[in-house]
Amino acid sequence: xxxxxxxxxxxxxxxxxxxxxxxxxxxxxxxxxxxxxxxxxxxxxxxxxxxxxxxxxxxxxxxxxxxxxxxxxxxxxxxxxxxxxxxxxxxxxxxxxxxxxxxxxxxxxxxxxxxxxxxxxxxxxxxxxxxxxxxxxxxxxxxxxxxxxxxxxxxxxxxxxxxxxxxxxxxxxxxxxxxxxxxxxxxxxxxxxxxxxxxxxxxxxxxxxxxxxxxxxxxxxxxxxxxxxxxxxxxxxxxxxxxxxxxxxxxxxxxxxxxxxxxxxxxxxxxxxxxxxxxxxxxxxxxxxxxxxxxxxxxxxxxxxxxxxxxxxxxxxxxxxxxxxxxxxxxxxxxxxxxxxxxxxxxxxxxxxxxxxxxxxxxxxxxxxxxxxxxxxxxxxxxxxxxxxxxxxxxxxxxxxxxxxxxxxxxxxxxxxxxxxxxxxxxxxxxxxxxxxxxxxxxxxxxxxxxxxxxxxx
Amino acid sequence: xxxxxxxxxxxxxxxxxxxxxxxxxxxxxxxxxxxxxxxxxxxxxxxxxxxxxxxxxxxxxxxxxxxxxxxxxxxxxxxxxxxxxxxxxxxxxxxxxxxxxxxxxxxxxxxxxxxxxxxxxxxxxxxxxxxxxxxxxxxxxxxxxxxxx
Numbered sequence: 001x002x003x004x005x006x007x008x009x010x011x012x013x014x015x016x017x018x019x020x021x022x023x024x025x026x027x028x029x030x031x032x033x034x035x036x037x038x039x040x041x042x043x044x045x046x047x048x049x050x051x052x053x054x055x056x057x058x059x060x061x062x063x064x065x066x067x068x069x070x071x072x073x074x075x076x077x078x079x080x081x082x083x084x085x086x087x088x089x090x091x092x093x094x095x096x097x098x099x100x101x102x103x104x105x106x107x108x109x110x111x112x113x114x115x116x117x118x119x120x121x122x123x124x125x126x127x128x129x130x131x132x133x134x135x136x137x138x139x140x141x142x143x144x145x146x147x148x149x150x151x152x153x154x155x156x157x158x159x160x161x162x163x164x165x166x167x168x169x170x171x172x173x174x175x176x177x178x179x180x181x182x183x184x185x186x187x188x189x190x191x192x193x194x195x196x197x198x199x200x201x202x203x204x205x206x207x208x209x210x211x212x213x214x215x216x217x218x219x220x221x222x223x224x225x226x227x228x229x230x231x232x233x234x235x236x237x238x239x240x241x242x243x244x245x246x247x248x249x250x251x252x253x254x255x256x257x258x259x260x261x262x263x264x265x266x267x268x269x270x271x272x273x274x275x276x277x278x279x280x281x282x283x284x285x286x287x288x289x290x291x292x293x294x295x296x297x298x299x300x301x302x303x304x305x306x307x308x309x310x311x312x313x314x315x316x317x318x319x320x321x322x323x324x325x326x327x328x329x330x331x332x333x334x335x336x337x338x339x340x341x342x343x344x345x346x347x348x349x350x351x352x353x354x355x356x357x358x359x360x361x362x363x364x365x366x367x368x369x370x371x372x373x374x375x376x377x378x379x380x381x382x383x384x385x386x387x388x389x390x391x392x393x394x395x396x397x398x399x400x401x402x403x404x405x406x407x408x409x410x411x412x413x414x415x416x417x418x419x420x421x422x423x424x425x426x427x428x429x430x431x432x433x434x435x436x437x438x439x440x441x442x443x444x445x446x447x448x449x450x451x452x453x454x455x456x457x458x
Numbered sequence: 459x460x461x462x463x464x465x466x467x468x469x470x471x472x473x474x475x476x477x478x479x480x481x482x483x484x485x486x487x488x489x490x491x492x493x494x495x496x497x498x499x500x501x502x503x504x505x506x507x508x509x510x511x512x513x514x515x516x517x518x519x520x521x522x523x524x525x526x527x528x529x530x531x532x533x534x535x536x537x538x539x540x541x542x543x544x545x546x547x548x549x550x551x552x553x554x555x556x557x558x559x560x561x562x563x564x565x566x567x568x569x570x571x572x573x574x575x576x577x578x579x580x581x582x583x584x585x586x587x588x589x590x591x592x593x594x595x596x597x598x599x600x601x602x603x604x605x606x607x
Contacts, residue, residue, distance in 0.1 A: 028569070028570070030568060030570065034534075045529065057523060057528050058523065059521050059522075059529050061521055061531055067533070067534075068534040068535065069531050069534055070531070070532045070534045070568060071529050071531055071532075072518060072532070072559070072570035074527045074528060074530060074570075074579045076526050076528055077528060077529075098568070109567065355535075357565070417536075437565075439564075439565075
């Protein structure tokens with residue numbers, strides 16, 4: 001039997017009084033497991049308590065072929081539980097964990113891990129950064145105990161010893177005394193001893209103390225880095241959208257990084273660049289609060305200047321490995337999300353988008369498929385499900401550019417819930433995708449109407 | 459505690475096609491098949507409490523280990539699902555006999571509802587032919603937009 005361990009980090013009903021500047025004070029979690037194969041998956045879910053690193057409970061279940069289920073721990077394991085989950089399966093699975101704050105008033109999501117690494121790069125951690133704090137969970141995805149150290153740079157470190165297999169530990173930046181002065185924003189590196197792999201998820205909590213609207217974001221630490229990461233979807237000024245791109249230099253010397261923004265066909269924007277120096281081991285924000293002036297053309301909401309497209313690092317003077325997290329936001333609303341920039345070396349010719357919607361209780365999707373290769377390629381997308389939107393015919397996309405499409409009012413039968421696959425042919429055929437899920441509020445009122453997930457390359 | 463209610467007819471609830479169309483559930487149908495049940499209740503939230511309108515609810519199956527409910531499992535795309543009406547009333551029809559719990563479904567994310575006063579799991583034992591009324595579920599806070607005060 002093929003055995004696959006799939007590790008998730010979850011926090012259930014955990015109050016974090018140390019997050020003094022945030023309005024999000026309690027958390028719950030659920031997680032969605034998708035069976036990626038054509039036969040039934042037999043799974044076992046293990047709940048691991050952070051306090052003692054031991055299994056609190058386990059259950060078995062099945063997931064039909066090519067289907068998904070969402071799991072919610074009940075009070076037998078959930079009451080006050082702060083820990084992690086490991087899923088064993090005889091089929092290939094994908095996982096998404098929802099972290100919900102204040103009884104679900106705020107939400108974010110991150111994908112589960114099928115593997116870890118002994119060094120994880122975290123591009124953005126914050127302590128009272130104008131009302132924003134982060135905390136992160138490190139989970140042991142190996143089979144032996146390990147000692148974990150987090151290095152914030154400047155001599156500021158924190159650690160935990162003897163982290164058991166499957167167990168997780170929380171590092172809360174809001175209570176890390178050596179992160180000074182505040183407001184603090186920077187990068188961090190997590191290392192694990194003894195060749196034991198770990199995985200990292202970062203939760204970013206925005207409070208209202210600085211006049212911001214509360215929100216919750218999540219992103220995973222990076223196990224790989226690239227000298228030229230790509231961001232498939234960047235928007236700014238388009239119906240009040242904005243994007244912040246936090247790039248971390250994992251090298252030992254400074255490097256000058258140029259980000260090239262390329263508009264998508266049919267959307268506003270102009271090709272432009274933004275160059276900044278990123279100090280060794282540090283992070284710098286690109287694209288926010290606005291892109292360089294030359295990026296915009298008219299076409300946003302109410303005739304404003306706007307940009308919709310993609311971005312890619314095109315110059316990296318020291319050729320150091322970089323990692324980046326991308327934060328799409330909506331100006332003036334409590335909507336925000338996060339996704340990790342793409343390492344082009346792991347991109348493939350095929351990407352799966354498992355959840356595509358049109359007018360599904362007021363929710364629709366839009367996606368961007370970026371050509372992260374070095375040659376022009378042709379990208380085509382096929383939708384599945386009853387009443388699916390028309391397939392997108394093969395379209396030539398230049399390197400660094402993206403094919404962008406929205407599914408709103410495209411399906412012939414609504415509500416439409418289906419999936420899509422996109423394929424590249426010609427050139428070096430390397431693509432990556434990001435999907436936005438937007439709630440118009442027409443059927444289900446919402447305060448946080450934006451979610452995002454990364455396409456699954458295969 | 460689960461209460462039976464008077465059965466006044468049998469029809470499948472329909473969802474409003476536009477947000478301004480009044481949507482009031484007037485009929486609580488009996489299950490038409492011998493192995494099915496009907497589940498209903500009213501979702502409320504403070505201040506007031508007042509009805510939680512036009513909100514999706516879903517049912518998740520309860521999975522036990524050694525006789526103890528451990529986790530709830532919901533079909534992610536097409537679970538038993540219904541929409542609260544303008545009074546907060548919800549109704550699941552033709553539910554297959556099993557043990558369920560209640561999920562507040564926002565499509566892109568979802569939330570397990572606990573009992574609003576005890577905080578305990580809401581475990582719904584759906585037995586054939588029953589109409590199960592969960593009564594008023596009045597919460598101080600829910601993952602829905604804050605009602606207008």
